[in-house]
Amino acid sequence: EAGVAQSPRYKIIEKRQSVAFWCNPISGHATLYWYQQILGQGPKLLIQFQNNGVVDDSQLPKDRFSAERLKGVDSTLKIQPAKLEDSAVYLCASSLAASGYSYEQYFGPGTRLTVT
Amino acid sequence: AQSVTQPDIHITVSEGASLELRCNYSYGATPYLFWYVQSPGQGLQLLLKYFSGDTLVQGIKGFEAEFKRSQSSFNLRKPSVHWSDAAEYFCAVGDAGNNRKLIWGLGTSLAVNP
Numbered sequence: 148e149a150g151v152a153q154s155p156r157y158k159i160i161e162k163r164q165s166v167a168f169w170c171n172p173i174s175g176h177a178t179l180y181w182y183q184q185i186l187g188q189g190p191k192l193l194i195q196f197q198n199n200g201v202v203d204d205s206q207l208p209k210d211r212f213s214a215e216r217l218k219g220v221d222s223t224l225k226i227q228p229a230k231l232e233d234s235a236v237y238l239c240a241s242s243l244a245a246s247g248y249s250y251e252q253y254f255g256p257g258t259r260l261t262v263t
Numbered sequence: 264a265q266s267v268t269q270p271d272i273h274i275t276v277s278e279g280a281s282l283e284l285r286c287n288y289s290y291g292a293t294p295y296l297f298w299y300v301q302s303p304g305q306g307l308q309l310l311l312k313y314f315s316g317d318t319l320v321q322g323i324k325g326f327e328a329e330f331k332r333s334q335s336s337f338n339l340r341k342p343s344v345h346w347s348d349a350a351e352y353f354c355a356v357g358d359a360g361n362n363r364k365l366i367w368g369l370g371t372s373l374a375v376n377p
Contacts, residue, residue, distance in 0.1 A: 151306070187369075187370075188369060188370070189353055189367035189368055189369050189370050190307070190353075190365075190367055191367075192364060192365075195364070203364065238306055238307065240306075240307075250295050250297070250312070250314075250357040250363050250365070251297075251309060251312060252307075252309075252365065253309070254299075254306035254307040254308070255306050256304075256305060256306045257305075257306050259304075
């Protein structure tokens with residue numbers, strides 16, 4: 148079974164530029180998560196999708212971050228414009244469902260973003 | 264509010280020694296508990312989970328964890344550490360009342376001396 152795929156793995160941009168990250172979850176997984184992980188910290192949930200609907204985006208800085216999951220499969224996270232404090236690893240995860248006991252989340256390798 | 268505390272920011276052990284990483288949680292109901300491991304430059308991998316039943320759970324890579332409700336703890340253990348176990352370890356609790364969101368600890372960094 149293929150895991151969660153993310154691209155690119157690394158990205159360096161200047162502040163005020165825009166950047167987009169792509170995620171393809173495990174086949175059949177209805178729930179998709181985007182996390183931001185700053186060095187030395189635990190993951191911070193940015194947004195959670197159930198199929199193509201948003202379940203939780205309470206910690207997404209909506210003035211600069213956006214995310215979509217149009218067909219309920221893969222997803223894109225965008226930052227525009229980027230700030231220095233956005234330097235972090237962006238992790239995508241998926242789980243079978245957001246109901247029942249399916250709490251298990253499976254993570255992709257992440258995208259390391261450096262904003263200069 | 265629900266929270267997870269990992270009291271040890273960094274731990275160093277010798278290869279072959281035993282390991283225990285501490286995790287304490289604050290949660291009103293029966294918790295769903297997880298341990299994840301993150302190797303350098305990698306994503307997070309699930310080591311083990313506790314939902315119900317036997318309070319001693321076995322995971323991958325020779326790890327185990329014990330749920331102790333009276334102490335609100337879910338400590339991770341391994342009898343003999345290998346150099347490849349050097350990584351960041353995260354404890355998390357599933358929040359049943361909040362779309363099963365995972366509440367994460369800040370992590371414990373494990374170094375292994377040869």
